[in-house]
Amino acid sequence: DAKTTQPNSMESNEEEPVHLPCNHSTISGTDYIHWYRQLPSQGPEYVIHGLTSNVNNRMASLAIAEDRKSSTLILHRATLRDAAVYYCILRDKETYNTDKLIFGTGTRLQVFP
Amino acid sequence: GAGVSQSPRYKVAKRGQDVALRCDPISGHVSLFWYQQALGQGPEFLTYFQNEAQLDKSGLPSDRFFAERPEGSVSTLKIQRTQQEDSAVYLCASSLLMNTEAFFGQGTRLTVV
Numbered sequence: 040d041a042k043t044t045q046p047n048s049m050e051s052n053e054e055e056p057v058h059l060p061c062n063h064s065t066i067s068g069t070d071y072i073h074w075y076r077q078l079p080s081q082g083p084e085y086v087i088h089g090l091t092s093n094v095n096n097r098m099a100s101l102a103i104a105e106d107r108k109s110s111t112l113i114l115h116r117a118t119l120r121d122a123a124v125y126y127c128i129l130r131d132k133e134t135y136n137t138d139k140l141i142f143g144t145g146t147r148l149q150v151f152p
Numbered sequence: 153g154a155g156v157s158q159s160p161r162y163k164v165a166k167r168g169q170d171v172a173l174r175c176d177p178i179s180g181h182v183s184l185f186w187y188q189q190a191l192g193q194g195p196e197f198l199t200y201f202q203n204e205a206q207l208d209k210s211g212l213p214s215d216r217f218f219a220e221r222p223e224g225s226v227s228t229l230k231i232q233r234t235q236q237e238d239s240a241v242y243l244c245a246s247s248l249l250m251n252t253e254a255f256f257g258q259g260t261r262l263t264v265v
Contacts, residue, residue, distance in 0.1 A: 071251070082156075082243050082256030083195065126194060130251065137208035138183055138250045142194035 043127045048147045051117045059112040059146050061127030066107050070129040073140065074101065074112050078123045083142070086112065086125070090132075122150045154178065156257035158244050164263045165234045173229045173260045177246030185254065186219055186229050187243040195243055201227060202250070234264045 044062040051057045063072065074086040087094055087101045089110075094101040100113040114121055126145040130138075157176040165171050177184050182203055187195035188211075198217065200208040203224035212219070216234075221227040231238055241259040 075254075080258075082245070082258050083254075084256065085253040088253075124194075132251050135250070137200050137210075138202075138247070139185065139197040139200055139208060139211070140195075140254060141197065142187075144194050 042141075043129060043143055045125075045127055045143060045146045047144065048149065050149045050151065051114075052151050053118060054116050057114040057117045057121070057148065057150075059114075059125050059127075059148065060109065061111070062109045063127070063129055064108045066129055067131065069131050069133040071132055072101065072103060072107075072110050073128045073130050074099070074125060075128065075140070075142075076123040076125045077145070078120075083126065088130075117148075117150045119150050119152065122148055124148070156244055156246055156255050158242075158257035158260050160260060161258065162261050162263075164265060167235060167264055169234050169264075170230065170232045171234055171262065173231075173242050173244075173262070175227045175229070175244030175246075175257060177225065177227070177244070178248075178255055179225075181246035181248050181255075182224075183247040183250055183252075183254075184221055184227050185245040185247075186227070187245065188213075189241045189243055189259070191240075198229070198242075231262075234262075236264050238262060239264045 073088040075083040077083040124145040184201040186198040189195045197211040201221045243259045245254040245256040247254045
């Protein structure tokens, strides 16, 4: 399974943008890049995913490097509710006998008022 | 609409006792996953179902762990002869199809004493 590398923790102030990096140098051509986050005492929740092009949704933006060996999750204006552990996950779209998400240790984001 | 529901939310078991954890996925979701999350760690994959078929059980840590989804909807994770190292949060997730957004339940916190 392709691996991802993320910083253990990051800090931000409320209302500021946050850029969460992820390295995935062994990514294959069929791997999608997924981001999930886990709020305290909750199950993980989907944030965003992409393959090659940058993606935007109501929660965040995903910027993918041209060589796809790294990506950045962008929260445009952090709120206190965004404090969570953020996981960057590679998911092979051409695996048909399983569909597991491989979570690493993620990045713990702290947001200060 | 209803999300993924897990019961019980908390379970305390004496060492050696058998436990059964229930997961009600979102109606109509084909894929169902079980994960184990130890304190301070990311979720670890246990097993994956596509409808009633258990396609991947590579993450089950021992033969004391058994999962079933007999009618392709509700799933049960059973742990026989529980041991202290089984203490963790057990998360269930479902998705409409393979490679689509996974929705997680809040988990069952199992404590083995």
